[in-house]
Amino acid sequence: MAQQTFLTDENATLDFGASWAQHLRAPCVVYLSGDLGAGKTTFTRGLLRGLGHQGTVKSPTYAIVESYNLPEKTIHHFDLYRFTSPEEWHDAGLDDLFSGSHIALIEWAQQGGEYVPAADLIFTFSTQGSGRVCTVSAHSNHGIWSLQSWQN
Template sequence: MADYTQFLADEAASLALAHQLAAHLQPALTVYLAGDLGAGKTTLTRGLLRALGFDGTVKSPTYTIVESYELDGLKVEHFDLYRFQSPEEWMDAGLDELFDANTIALIEWPQMAEGFVPQADMTIALSVQDEGRLCTITAHHELAQKMLTSCFE
């Protein structure tokens, strides 16, 4: 399976990529968002949510752990596990109960709950490069690969 890599020169480029991706995402999808603090994970999430029709405030769930969005029968759950002290906090917080067939889960810092978070269907990795960001998207199975192929044809 191929990785898709793109340089994002600025926030507008990040939002444009998010808009392009959103058109191909399907429910019951788990996406890991990888990258250091300030790499642009929440910016990308905001772009995805805007493209899916959400027009309210999109904030980082750093302190709340999860921000939930309802969009015409689709749920988007944005998790930030950075502050977890142990992987078991995932179960203690009941976060697995937020998943159903209509959910797209975006999970920042999934390694903080390793063994408890659902496996990723795809990973979006962001890293600071020069004045922009380098974005690499990896599909972890065939359905996710089909989504990415249709997105980048």
């Protein structure tokens, strides 16, 4: 099951992220896929704003993970771009973040190999003309529920 959405600009990507705020139930694993600058962190910023986060949203490229503790759930935003081997996931102790009520947003998930938990949803961003296209695909029953909820 998949859904494709055209995003005209950065504001459309922020709005798209915010539109998912009420459709992702914790626990949930979301892969954010796409080239550098395709909109992964912008989507995350919109999602967090839609969930009520007022502070800054930084790309976790150097920190590996940025966590946002919200009233009903925690959002962990991972960026594995700098991983040189999948074992870095294990070495960094990132499995410890997968307990409780959380949503994990993982950029460059393939860099973590088999250590990265399976995705419920995959958001694939690509540039198209002056905008972006995001294809959302569901990969679990939980992901199917989220995508159907968002579509309705």
